[in-house]
Amino acid sequence: xxxxxxxxxxxxxxxxxxxxxxxxxxxxxxxxxxxxxxxxxxxxxxxxxxxxxxxxxxxxxxxxxxxxxxxxxxxxxxxxxxxxxxxxxxxxxxxxxxxxxxxxxxxxxxxxxxxxxxxxxxxxxxxxxxxxxxxxxxxxxxxxxxxxxxxxxxxxxxxxxxxxxxxxxxxxxxxxxxxxxxxxxxxxxxxxxxxxxxxxxxxxxxxxxxxxxxxxxxxxxxxxxxxxxxxxxxxxxxxxxxxxxxxxxxxxxxxxxxxxxxxxxxxxxxxxxxxxxxxxxxxxxxxxxxxxxxxxxxxxxxxxxxxxxxxxxxxxxxxxxxxxxxxxxxxxxxxxxxxxxxxxxxxxxxxxxxxxxxxxxxxxxxx
Numbered sequence: 001x002x003x004x005x006x007x008x009x010x011x012x013x014x015x016x017x018x019x020x021x022x023x024x025x026x027x028x029x030x031x032x033x034x035x036x037x038x039x040x041x042x043x044x045x046x047x048x049x050x051x052x053x054x055x056x057x058x059x060x061x062x063x064x065x066x067x068x069x070x071x072x073x074x075x076x077x078x079x080x081x082x083x084x085x086x087x088x089x090x091x092x093x094x095x096x097x098x099x100x101x102x103x104x105x106x107x108x109x110x111x112x113x114x115x116x117x118x119x120x121x122x123x124x125x126x127x128x129x130x131x132x133x134x135x136x137x138x139x140x141x142x143x144x145x146x147x148x149x150x151x152x153x154x155x156x157x158x159x160x161x162x163x164x165x166x167x168x169x170x171x172x173x174x175x176x177x178x179x180x181x182x183x184x185x186x187x188x189x190x191x192x193x194x195x196x197x198x199x200x201x202x203x204x205x206x207x208x209x210x211x212x213x214x215x216x217x218x219x220x221x222x223x224x225x226x227x228x229x230x231x232x233x234x235x236x237x238x239x240x241x242x243x244x245x246x247x248x249x250x251x252x253x254x255x256x257x258x259x260x261x262x263x264x265x266x267x268x269x270x271x272x273x274x275x276x277x278x279x280x281x282x283x284x285x286x287x288x289x290x291x292x293x294x295x296x297x298x299x300x301x302x303x304x305x306x307x308x309x310x311x312x313x314x315x316x317x318x319x320x321x322x323x324x325x326x327x328x329x330x331x332x333x334x335x336x337x338x339x340x341x342x343x344x345x346x347x348x349x350x351x352x353x354x355x356x357x358x359x360x361x362x363x364x365x366x367x
Contacts, residue, residue: 022325025317027366035320035327036359037075040066042327043352044081050349054089057161058335058350060104064233065353065360067111072360079115082108091121093128098137098151100158103128106165107233110172129169133181141188143204153189155337156201156223160230164237171237182234183244190251195219199258200273201227203337212339216274220339224273225289228255229357232296249302252293256303259290260311267314272339279339284322284331288354291315295361316362319355329355 023038024031043062052058063082070078091109094102106125113121139147143154153159166182169175193202195217202208203223210218231252238245262273268282269290294312297303322330322344330344332351 023320023323025320027313027316027362029363029366031320032359032363032366033073033075035323036069036073036356036363037077038327039323039329039352039355039359040069040075040078040327042329043349044077046328047081047349052349053094054085055092055094055102055105057101057104058348059085060101060107060161062349062353063105063108064111065356067108068360069356071111071115072363078356079112083112086112086121092124096150097128098132100153100162103132103165104161107168110165110168125165126169126173129165129178130175133166133177136181136185141192143206153185154192155204156189156193157203157226159186159189160226160233163230164233167234167237179238179242179244183247186234187247194251198274199254200224207338212272212275213278214275216272218338219273220337221269221271221273221283221286222289222333223337224255224259225286225354228252228259228293229289229354231255232293232300235300252297253302256293256297256308260294260308263311263315267316267318269315270339271333271342275339279341281342282318282322282331283333283339283342284319284329285333285348285351285354287315287319288351288358291319291358292354292361295358295365299361299364312362312365316358319358 023035050059066078066082070076086108093105096102103125106129109121109125137147137151139145139151141148141152141154143149148154153162163182163186166178170179192205195202198217198219200219201224202218203220207218207220212218231248235245235248238248259269263269264276266282269287270276270281271279271283271286291312294303294308294315298305298308298312324330328347329352330347331342332347333340333342334346334348
């Protein structure tokens with residue numbers, strides 16, 4: 001029996017090595033096009049297996065990644081795929097009025113509106129966002145507060161879900177209510193969860209006192225990935241002379257330096273950023289968000305090419321090595337709020353979205 005198990009393990013290792021070699025992780029136009037198109041098509045073909053609501057935050061992150069990849073690459077499959085889902089759901093938003101997760105889908109609506117100029121696509125979103133920003137919740141911002149845990153941005157993931165929507169609506173309309181609300185809530189969340197000694201975010205206030213088995217603070221990789229990817233989506237919608245722009249730029253640079261220092265020798269990041277031994281496998285939703293942030297920062301002159309291009313090169317190669325022959329990306333931690341073990345077969349839509357966000361910026365970098 002032990003011999004059989006050993007043989008099976010060897011087979012799995014061989015299969016992983018074979019599939020890893022099917023795509024090149026080089027920062028070259030054709031290589032990036034090939035793997036990202038394969039990942040997009042795999043997701044489109046398997047999306048019916050997705051257990052999440054079409055308008056859930058998980059899919060909101062997926063759609064944003066697909067749209068950005070489609071715009072950059074010209075691969076039109078993605079745009080049509082997302083547009084058809086949004087049409088089917090009547091361009092609506094989910095029911096929790098103040099919850100950041102339920103407005104994440106708005107990122108897709110806004111990007112599609114920018115392409116098609118069809119006001120139907122953003123009408124319900126604008127009504128929701130304007131109501132929230134002009135009638136902000138007065139609940140306590142804390143995961144320990146019955147109302148505040150949902151009505152305020154009390155967890156760091158929220159900084160990807162909602163702020164890019166408000167920033168984009170401000171850019172589109174010039175209505176300051178959107179950006180003033182975003183700035184205020186973002187700063188309060190950051191003040192409550194950002195560790196200025198480590199330059200990383202705790203996932204929420206409940207996690208602040210926790211320590212990993214090695215004694216280090218618990219900084220969840222994907223939680224920090226959400227923030228590191230969310231800041232570029234904000235900055236893209238803030239004018240160069242906007243009074244709060246420097247706040248986001250400074251925060252982004254601090255996180256970039258710290259995150260780069262935590263990359264392992266293979267180019268990956270782990271579920272718990274300061275305890276890679278307890279969580280030895282790569283965690284690719286975080287790694288993909290980090291690669292997106294580094295590529296975006298380089299492309300927009302915020303991160304030095306000579307300092308960060310090697311980090312990006314290693315990170316992308318690690319990600320691509322986890323794409324199977326049919327285009328499935330593995331080592332994506334399931335939905336959660338803290339570090340957890342992950343395997344090659346584990347995948348989910350938000351990780352695919354993060355991968356395609358990264359691919360879109362890398363394609364800009366290599367062209």
